[in-house]
Amino acid sequence: METRNSSGLDQFCSVLVERPGLTLLDLAGANQSTMGFLTNLGHRVYSDDFLLQMDRCFGDGDFYENQADPQKMAQFLDAALDYPAQHFDGALVWDTLEFLSGPLLENVVGRLSNMLRPGSYMLALFHAEERAETIPTYSYRIQDRKTITLAPRGRRRPAQFFNNRSLERLFSDFESVKFFLTRDHLREVIVRR
Amino acid sequence: MSSVPNRPTESFEATRTGNAVLGKSAVVKGQILSREDLTIDGEVEGTIEMQEHRLTVGLSGKVRANVKAREVIVLGTLHGNVETGDRIDIRKEAKLVGDIRTARIVIEDGAYFKGNVDIVRAEVPKPAGAPPAASAPRPVPAPASPATSSPAMAAGAGEVKR
Numbered sequence: 001m002e003t004r005n006s007s008g009l010d011q012f013c014s015v016l017v018e019r020p021g022l023t024l025l026d027l028a029g030a031n032q033s034t035m036g037f038l039t040n041l042g043h044r045v046y047s048d049d050f051l052l053q054m055d056r057c058f059g060d061g062d063f064y065e066n067q068a069d070p071q072k073m074a075q076f077l078d079a080a081l082d083y084p085a086q087h088f089d090g091a092l093v094w095d096t097l098e099f100l101s102g103p104l105l106e107n108v109v110g111r112l113s114n115m116l117r118p119g120s121y122m123l124a125l126f127h128a129e130e131r132a133e134t135i136p137t138y139s140y141r142i143q144d145r146k147t148i149t150l151a152p153r154g155r156r157r158p159a160q161f162f163n164n165r166s167l168e169r170l171f172s173d174f175e176s177v178k179f180f181l182t183r184d185h186l187r188e189v190i191v192r193r
Numbered sequence: 194m195s196s197v198p199n200r201p202t203e204s205f206e207a208t209r210t211g212n213a214v215l216g217k218s219a220v221v222k223g224q225i226l227s228r229e230d231l232t233i234d235g236e237v238e239g240t241i242e243m244q245e246h247r248l249t250v251g252l253s254g255k256v257r258a259n260v261k262a263r264e265v266i267v268l269g270t271l272h273g274n275v276e277t278g279d280r281i282d283i284r285k286e287a288k289l290v291g292d293i294r295t296a297r298i299v300i301e302d303g304a305y306f307k308g309n310v311d312i313v314r315a316e317v318p319k320p321a322g323a324p325p326a327a328s329a330p331r332p333v334p335a336p337a338s339p340a341t342s343s344p345a346m347a348a349g350a351g352e353v354k355r
Binding site: 032 | 298299300301302304305306307310312
């Protein structure tokens with residue numbers, strides 16, 4: 001397993017250490033490291049494995065063609081993002097948005113925006129290596145407020161690559177978007193609801 | 194003679210002795226109240242209450258119930274909310290869908306969990322003659338350290354405010 005420093009995580013965590021008792025969403029799949037870190041700070045954690053949910057809904061056949069099927073899309077949104085409005089004080093979506101195409105991506109970002117309380121933060125990661133056909137996927141785990149552990153989960157073809165402008169468009173409903181460019185082709189994005 | 198490593202499944206087997214066991218072919222629908230540790234290898238649907246004892250959902254166990262127990266170990270499948278006074282242990286290949294209220298949680302790699310985790314800190318009993326809680330100093334969260342640029346970071350960060 002690799003580890004990497006993360007300024008995005010550091011910024012996300014700055015709120016967490018100031019205000020205990022928050023309700024947080026982690027879409028990396030449950031793991032001891034993140035669970036221990038967040039609950040030790042006194043927060044509630046809602047955990048799900050978003051990539052696994054995607055595979056369950058869209059994995060049988062062409063992954064991206066299936067995402068355009070309205071019935072499967074509705075099924076996925078109900079299974080993976082059926083939360084009340086303004087339920088969360090923060091969300092860790094990691095790199096999951098890269099594997100959502102077109103209308104589904106817009107729907108997911110819309111739901112995330114709806115689920116987050118105003119003023120809360122969301123951390124997302126995007127690969128910046130535009131020529132890559134497939135990109136590595138990981139289970140992201142918080143080691144400490146500045147360090148992420150990456151447990152490999154194979155490689156996947158992303159739905160699309162994002163640049164700063166397309167990310168601004170994607171998160172246009174949010175109050176602010178902050179980018180951290182890294183040397184390892186991973187763009188860290190903190191958006192404020 | 195070499196010592197045998199204390200693997201999770203082995204320690205699980207060892208602790209089964211003396212427990213009540215619902216076997217693989219057992220199917221129970223309704224309310225279970227237990228005054229001893231219980232292992233479920235079959236199917237249960239309903240509610241389970243055993244607040245002073247340990248519930249183990251075995252590898253072949255399928256439980257669809259809200260559970261209140263002192264300790265819960267999940268090796269199989271559990272759908273339902275879980276409340277433990279002590280700890281919950283979600284083992285590799287276990288599947289748990291539901292909300293958890295517990296003092297401690299252990300999640301092994303490979304376990305699937307979907308739900309909310311609410312850690313309830315056990316209250317430390319006050320010694321006789323201790324001052325009232327209101328006068329005790331409240332724990333202060335560690336201050337946020339100033340943002341520093343990590344070695345992995347390139348020159349800049351950009352921000353768009355609306």
